[in-house]
Amino acid sequence: MYSSISDGLMVAAVLGYIVAMVGYAIEYAFGRQGVVARIAARKPRQATKVLVATDGTEIPVVDDGEDVESTHRPPVDAGRAATIGRIALGVQTVAAATHAACLVFRSLAAHRVPWGNMYEYVLTACFIATVAWLVVAYKRPSVRHLGLFVSLVVAILLCLDAAKLYATAGPLVPALNSYWLVIHVSAMTVASGLFMVGFVTMSLYLIQERREHALAVEAGAQRIEGDDYVERPLRFPLTLGERLPSAESIERLGFRLHALAFPIWTFAIMCGAIWAEHAWGTYWNWDPKETWSFIAWVVYAAFLHARATPSLRGRWSGWIAIVGWATMMVNLFGVNFVVTGLHSYAGVG
Numbered sequence: 001m002y003s004s005i006s007d008g009l010m011v012a013a014v015l016g017y018i019v020a021m022v023g024y025a026i027e028y029a030f031g032r033q034g035v036v037a038r039i040a041a042r043k044p045r046q047a048t049k050v051l052v053a054t055d056g057t058e059i060p061v062v063d064d065g066e067d068v069e070s071t072h073r074p075p076v077d078a079g080r081a082a083t084i085g086r087i088a089l090g091v092q093t094v095a096a097a098t099h100a101a102c103l104v105f106r107s108l109a110a111h112r113v114p115w116g117n118m119y120e121y122v123l124t125a126c127f128i129a130t131v132a133w134l135v136v137a138y139k140r141p142s143v144r145h146l147g148l149f150v151s152l153v154v155a156i157l158l159c160l161d162a163a164k165l166y167a168t169a170g171p172l173v174p175a176l177n178s179y180w181l182v183i184h185v186s187a188m189t190v191a192s193g194l195f196m197v198g199f200v201t202m203s204l205y206l207i208q209e210r211r212e213h214a215l216a217v218e219a220g221a222q223r224i225e226g227d228d229y230v231e232r233p234l235r236f237p238l239t240l241g242e243r244l245p246s247a248e249s250i251e252r253l254g255f256r257l258h259a260l261a262f263p264i265w266t267f268a269i270m271c272g273a274i275w276a277e278h279a280w281g282t283y284w285n286w287d288p289k290e291t292w293s294f295i296a297w298v299v300y301a302a303f304l305h306a307r308a309t310p311s312l313r314g315r316w317s318g319w320i321a322i323v324g325w326a327t328m329m330v331n332l333f334g335v336n337f338v339v340t341g342l343h344s345y346a347g348v349g
Contacts, residue, residue: 002109003169009102010123010162016095017130017155023088024148028243031081031145085144089137092147096130103127109169115185116172118336121192122161126154128193136197136253143245143253149200157196165336180275187268192328194261195300199325201254204240206318208250211241251318255307258321262300269293292331299324 103124106114114120133150136143172181214234244250272290273283284290303320306312 002105006102006105006109006169009098009105010158013095013099013102014155014158014162016091016098017151017158020088020092020095021148021151021155023084023091024145024151027081027085027088028145028148029081031079031085031243088147089134089144092130092151093134096127096134099123099127099130106169110171112172113182113186115189116181117165117167118332119161119165119167121185121189122157122165122332124186124189125192125196126158126161128190129196130154130193132194132197132257140253145243146200146204149204150197153196153200160333164333178275178278180271180278184268184271184275187264187271191261191265191268194257194264195325195328198254198257198261198321201250201257202318202321204244205247205250205254206315206322207237208241208244209247209315209318211238212247214238251314254318254321258300258303258324262304265297265300269297288335289331292327292335296324296327296331299327 103114103120106120106123110116115124129150133147137147171177211234272293276285276290277283299320303317303324306317306320
């Protein structure tokens with residue numbers, strides 16, 4: 001009975017995330033524009049300063065005299081779109097509570113912690129990602145509408161989880177029947193959830209960074225060509241940036257999420273090695289899942305290093321973060337469906 005309730009709550013949570021996603025989409029499309037979008041809507045002004053790129057190229061930049069982090073911002077739009085955005089946040093909160101109940105009933109059905117197989121792992125990681133985003137959204141209402149992208153990723157992963165990774169609730173296999181399961185796997189799921197939100201954030205940063213660069217180049221071209229200048233409209237996905245915060249603000253949020261997740265992921269790998277010694281007699285076996293967990297660790301370490309290096313900070317470090325999430329997806333889906341190893345008891349049929 002508990003298992004059926006858990007399955008029903010999982011469906012309800014997914015539907016809630018989809019409804020929230022629609023609400024966020026309405027606020028994103030029709031709500032107030034961000035600082036960058038308001039600047040883009042104006043007639044481009046003449047460039048007043050020039051930035052010199054690392055390759056020596058001079059890029060004219062429009063100085064509109066506004067500070068994107070200024071506290072003197074226009075008040076938040078109190079119209080219908082903003083109201084719908086607040087409702088979407090409430091719906092996502094209720095969906096997260098339903099998601100939590102799903103995990104509780106799954107635990108009751110299996111008589112153990114609810115992360116003994118890959119289905120439960122993804123279920124828990126998506127819950128952590130949602131909670132992490134809700135914390136950000138409640139603390140920074142100005143980025144609330146970005147929940148559209150977080151909800152989209154969570155909904156897709158949960159649907160894939162139910163369709164491809166579902167496993168019947170039951171007791172643990174002997175190899176997993178250890179207190180290390182709580183320590184190792186819980187740390188893995190928390191880090192994975194944070195990395196998921198970080199991936200969405202850095203993806204949006206790359207879009208906005210490219211858009212801001214394109215606007216600066218367009219402004220410089222108009223200054224040079226004068227009346228002969230023909231405006232070239234931005235194309236998808238750069239048009240998504242019209243209602244995003246500034247690239248610098250998004251990048252800073254993405255970095256903080258990764259900086260929080262990385263030591264947790266490191267701790268999880270260390271705990272896994274200790275558990276492996278207890279279970280298999282050796283700390284490291286170069287099992288496919290172990291190997292890809294280490295590859296992900298190396299990539300995210302490279303991201304943090306690149307972010308701290310002035311010549312690599314920005315677009316380069318952003319792409320490294322995207323590669324990091326790709327390694328996580330290979331570890332989650334590719335390893336389980338393509339190869340076998342010591343972690344093949346993860347419940348994927």
